[in-house]
Amino acid sequence: MEFTEEQIKRYARHIILPEVGGEGQEKLLSSKILLIGAGGLGAPCGYYLGAAGIGTLGIVDFDIVDLSNLQRQIWHGTKDVGRYKVDSAKDSIERINPDVKVITYKDKIDSANIKELIKDYDVIVDATDNFPARYLINDACHFMNKPLVYGSIFRFEGQVTVFLPDKGPCYRCLFSTPPPPGLVPSCQEAGVLGVLPGVIGAIQANEAIKITLGVGNTLNGRLLIYDALDMKFTEMKLRKDKCCPLCGENPNILDLIDYEEFCELYHHE
Amino acid sequence: MDGLFKENDRTDNYAKELNIKGEICPFTFVRSKLALEKIKPGEILRIIVDYEPAIRNVPRSMTDQGHKVLSINKINDTDYEIIVEKGGKK
Numbered sequence: 576m577e578f579t580e581e582q583i584k585r586y587a588r589h590i591i592l593p594e595v596g597g598e599g600q601e602k603l604l605s606s607k608i609l610l611i612g613a614g615g616l617g618a619p620c621g622y623y624l625g626a627a628g629i630g631t632l633g634i635v636d637f638d639i640v641d642l643s644n645l646q647r648q649i650w651h652g653t654k655d656v657g658r659y660k661v662d663s664a665k666d667s668i669e670r671i672n673p674d675v676k677v678i679t680y681k682d683k684i685d686s687a688n689i690k691e692l693i694k695d696y697d698v699i700v701d702a703t704d705n706f707p708a709r710y711l712i713n714d715a716c717h718f719m720n721k722p723l724v725y726g727s728i729f730r731f732e733g734q735v736t737v738f739l740p741d742k743g744p745c746y747r748c749l750f751s752t753p754p755p756p757g758l759v760p761s762c763q764e765a766g767v768l769g770v771l772p773g774v775i776g777a778i779q780a781n782e783a784i785k786i787t788l789g790v791g792n793t794l795n796g797r798l799l800i801y802d803a804l805d806m807k808f809t810e811m812k813l814r815k816d817k818c819c820p821l822c823g824e825n826p827n828i829l830d831l832i833d834y835e836e837f838c839e840l841y842h843h844e
Numbered sequence: 845m846d847g848l849f850k851e852n853d854r855t856d857n858y859a860k861e862l863n864i865k866g867e868i869c870p871f872t873f874v875r876s877k878l879a880l881e882k883i884k885p886g887e888i889l890r891i892i893v894d895y896e897p898a899i900r901n902v903p904r905s906m907t908d909q910g911h912k913v914l915s916i917n918k919i920n921d922t923d924y925e926i927i928v929e930k931g932g933k934k
Contacts, residue, residue, distance in 0.1 A: 578878065587874045593909050597878045 576601055582674065586628055594790040600628065604674065606787045607631040609693055611684060611712060612702030613660035614638070615772030616726050616779060618650040620702055623780035624675075625668035629787070631676045632668065633696060636660045637683040647769035684708060686831035689715040698783045700724045702776065706753040707834040713738065713746035714831055717821055722786050726779045731768050731803040733775035736794045736813065737782050740822070743795040748816035748823075753834050771803050858927075859887035865894040865923060872898040873905045876928070880911065885932035888914070894922045902926055 578586070578597065589595045589603075608629050610621050613636035624632055638660050640651045650667035651660065661679035668677050682688055684703075689711055693699050699721050701712045709725070716723040716738065723738040725746060738745050778799065785791045798811040821828045862879045864872055876891050883889060891902065903913040903926060910931035917925050 583871070583874060583878070587870060590874050590877060591870060591905070597881045 576604070582628075585672070585674075589627070595788060599788045599790070602788055603628050603784065604630045606698070607633070607696045608698045608700065608783055608787070609633040609635065609696035610700045610702055611635045611692075611708070612704065613648075613650075613664045614644060614702065614704065615647040615728065615767065615769075616702035616704075616776040617660075617664070617700075618648045619773045619776035620700055620726075620780040620783070621664055621668060622650055622671065623777060624700075624783060625672050625677075627780070627784055628672060628674050629784075630674070631678065631696075633678045633680065633692070634661045634664050635680040635682055635684060635692060636664075637681050647767065647772050649773070684711060686711065686833045689831065690719060693719060693721055696721065698722050698724065698786050700726075700779050700783055702726060702779065704728075706759075709746060710753055710834055711831060714821055714828065716740060717745050718831070724779045724782045724786070726772075726775045728767055728771050728775055730765050731771060733771050733801040733803070734798055735775050735778045735782070735801070736798045737786070739786075739793070739795045744813045744815045745819065745822045747821040747828070748819045749798070749813055751816075751820050756835060768803055771801075774801055774803070857888070858890045859883040861890045861892070863892045865892060867893070867898075868895045869898055869901045873902050876902055876906070876926075877909070880906075880928065880930050883930055884934070885930050886934040887930055889928045889930065891926040891928065892919070893924050893926065896924070899924045899926060903928075 586600045589600050590597050606629055608624055610617050610632060613634050621634060640655045640658050640660055640663055642656050645651060651663045655663040659681055661681055665677040665679050668675055680692060693715055699716050701709060701723060703709060717740050720740045725738060726735045782793050785793055796813050798813050800809045817824050820826055860879055860883050862876060864875050867875060872893055872895060880889055899916050903916060906913050906928050912929040912931060914927040914929055919925050
């Protein structure tokens with residue numbers, strides 16, 4: 576492809592990088608990334624993916640912008656309260672970069688639609704805030720062999736990693752089944768520092784871009800844990816579990832599972 | 845090319861020639877790098893600039909990224925040529 580004059584200027588700082596260059600920028604412009612969740616993690620992640628010139632950015636979220644979201648979900652404004660999050664998100668990305676084709680899905684993900692949602696995308700980003708969604712996305716990405724960038728936040732602590740099917744552990748290697756309902760409080764009950772998803776979501780964008788470019792070392796096999804109070808990053812080695820019910824030697828999860836929602840009030844984070 | 849540099853041209857066989865007069869840094873390097881991506885390792889790119897700092901900045905960045913700067917010449921009152929051989933496996 577030939578860059579337009581505007582693209583040469585827009586992506587100059589990427590093109591200069593030896594690891595990106597014009598060729599890498601072309602890869603970004605022809606890539607398709609699906610962001611599941613247009614909230615706290617989705618906002619910084621989607622903003623950076625859009626600014627980077629990801630060619631097609633799908634965004635999935637059924638939720639509506641609430642005033643209490645704005646403390647952390649930075650791509651929605653006060654005037655967006657009451658709108659669908661995906662519509663507000665699309666406007667924000669298009670304001671930054673008209674090169675990006677934004678496709679919105681006002682769907683709640685479940686076992687019936689998840690495969691259809693992810694099938695056309697190269698990289699999937701889990702920016703949700705609840706266990707049923709995490710397991711569903713992890714399992715679907717495993718079955719469909721899609722790279723998955725995982726992130727989660729809680730109070731002052733964030734976790735982020737990358738799952739590459741067949742090349743490393745999956746989410747179930749780490750936690751084979753969801754915790755019982757009620758054991759883990761949701762963000763709504765527990766609170767979250769507004770900046771925290773900014774840090775974790777930006778790391779998710781970073782990893783999604785590296786996977787797309789095929790450069791550097793991703794977080795595959797490593798769980799990065801961020802403590803915003805002590806301002807510390809720690810890393811846990813993740814190993815593929817031979818007994819993993821999904822990707823182990825004798826798997827017993829052969830199809831998608833819809834777990835029950837743990838909290839009736841949950842919203843996508 | 846518009847013929848302006850004909851008399852200064854050497855007999856080298858350039859794979860590509862890039863006139864980016866009027867362009868400033870870092871876009872001089874950005875455009876040069878994009879032009880280099882279109883040729884093969886070992887082939888030669890001739891870059892013409894009129895922004896004086898570019899004759900230091902572009903060669904430095906080219907060298908940093910594994911290319912070989914063959915020469916830098918002033919070719920008339922306002923313009924310079926930078927001759928670069930693309931690095932990498934031939």
